[in-house]
Amino acid sequence: MCVAKKILFVVLDGAADRPAVDKTTPLQAADIPFLDRLAQEGILGIMDVIAPGTPPGSDTAHLSLLGYTPSEVYTGRGPFEAAGVGIDVRPGDIAFRGNFATVKDGLVVDRRAGRISDTHELSEAIRKQLRLDCEFLFKESAGHRAVLVLRGEDLSPSVTQTDPQHTGAMLHSKPKTNDASSRRTANIVNDFTRQVCSILADHPVNRERTLANQLPANAVLLRGVGSVPQLVPFEQRTGLNAAVIAATALVIGIGKLTGMRYIPTKGATGHVDSNIEEKVKNVNKALREHAFVLLNIKGADEAGHDGNFNAKMHFLTRVDAALSNLTIDESTLVVITADHTTPVSLREHSGDPVPFLIRGKGVRTDQTNAFNEYIAAGGGMNRIRGRDMMPVLMDLLGKGTKFGA
Numbered sequence: 001m002c003v004a005k006k007i008l009f010v011v012l013d014g015a016a017d018r019p020a021v022d023k024t025t026p027l028q029a030a031d032i033p034f035l036d037r038l039a040q041e042g043i044l045g046i047m048d049v050i051a052p053g054t055p056p057g058s059d060t061a062h063l064s065l066l067g068y069t070p071s072e073v074y075t076g077r078g079p080f081e082a083a084g085v086g087i088d089v090r091p092g093d094i095a096f097r098g099n100f101a102t103v104k105d106g107l108v109v110d111r112r113a114g115r116i117s118d119t120h121e122l123s124e125a126i127r128k129q130l131r132l133d134c135e136f137l138f139k140e141s142a143g144h145r146a147v148l149v150l151r152g153e154d155l156s157p158s159v160t161q162t163d164p165q166h167t168g169a170m171l172h173s174k175p176k177t178n179d180a181s182s183r184r185t186a187n188i189v190n191d192f193t194r195q196v197c198s199i200l201a202d203h204p205v206n207r208e209r210t211l212a213n214q215l216p217a218n219a220v221l222l223r224g225v226g227s228v229p230q231l232v233p234f235e236q237r238t239g240l241n242a243a244v245i246a247a248t249a250l251v252i253g254i255g256k257l258t259g260m261r262y263i264p265t266k267g268a269t270g271h272v273d274s275n276i277e278e279k280v281k282n283v284n285k286a287l288r289e290h291a292f293v294l295l296n297i298k299g300a301d302e303a304g305h306d307g308n309f310n311a312k313m314h315f316l317t318r319v320d321a322a323l324s325n326l327t328i329d330e331s332t333l334v335v336i337t338a339d340h341t342t343p344v345s346l347r348e349h350s351g352d353p354v355p356f357l358i359r360g361k362g363v364r365t366d367q368t369n370a371f372n373e374y375i376a377a378g379g380g381m382n383r384i385r386g387r388d389m390m391p392v393l394m395d396l397l398g399k400g401t402k403f404g405a
């Protein structure tokens with residue numbers, strides 16, 4: 001075969017940066033001999049994952065990289081988070097992401113309830129005692145996080161959130177459009193808030209927390225509402241059976257909603273302490289049975305949000321060492337990229353293009369020999385958009401869609 005057969009798509013979440021310490025980026029400062037070798041053997045470029053100057057969210061970025069058009073299919077973050085924590089969501093469900101929070105006299109004092117680590121018992125109480133005017137599913141996620149899914153007729157995602165996003169008054173949900181479904185959904189959301197506060201107020205877990213001088217988790221704030229979209233499965237679009245290996249509910253959810261098989265990894269946390277070595281082992285296994293594997297490694301984004309240059313640099317060094325244990329040959333196209341830039345100087349996503357490399361059979365190589373934002377800008381792929389990536393890869397697999405005779 002003269003073309004590659006499989007694709008390993010590695011997203012180093014938020015790895016790209018702007019000039020920072022000594023005018024270098026964490027990718028430039030990190031020790032990444034394996035990625036540099038792939039760069040030498042492959043082709044590089046830079047990519048506007050959504051569009052030039054548009055800071056992407058992780059959700060819209062991943063959709064775009066996988067070949068979907070976010071402006072057509074993205075309804076909000078809630079549906080992906082809900083799918084990611086294991087709720088079997090259905091198209092049309094209304095999904096929110098939630099935070100356990102500490103509320104006193106109607107005021108949010110801590111949006112994360114003192115960073116509570118385990119909300120299982122509190123969530124059980126909500127599942128048992130809550131009665132809403134529609135079918136619902138509530139599930140805890142990592143730390144203080146949770147998801148709420150409303151199911152049934154006459155529901156609408158066109159309602160405001162209850163999370164004020166900072167301390168201060170807890171918000172009432174209001175309909176954003178003047179129709180019966182939106183009004184009904186806002187009422188259900190406000191009913192959820194009231195009942196959850198009363199279920200949690202005197203819960204033994206919170207009594208214990210208060211005695212131990214910890215903030216009680218006595219409310220759940222909702223945001224990120226969206227109607228679960230109907231996505232054409234990735235395999236149907238590409239003919240490639242796919243697996244996703246990731247730690248964050250969001251990316252797992254995107255994989256699940258696009259019909260990928262989710263392969264869990266022990267010790268994968270989504271933080272800089274994540275067990276990336278185990279993830280790489282899982283990738284090696286997954287590639288035996290799948291033609292497409294999406295690997296998301298989250299830590300660099302977290303370090304970017306923390307404004308911590310050294311943590312980001314050291315994490316990328318560790319990622320490189322872990323990736324060097326990939327057992328892949330030229331018949332697997334490897335893509336290394338980021339879903340967005342998370343500059344340590346901004347602590348937020350920015351609209352700068354991200355570097356990427358493609359290595360594998362049939363790839364026209366270029367003169368580049370290192371993987372970072374600057375070298376990639378001089379690579380043979382020049383500058384592309386996120387939505388161009390899958391067509392480029394499909395063409396390299398010999399599955400491009402011919403236009404014309």
Ligand code: ZN
Pocket residue numbers: 013014057058059061301339340
């Ligand atoms: Zn991201």
Ligand code: ZN
Pocket residue numbers: 014058301302305342349
């Ligand atoms: Zn981020």
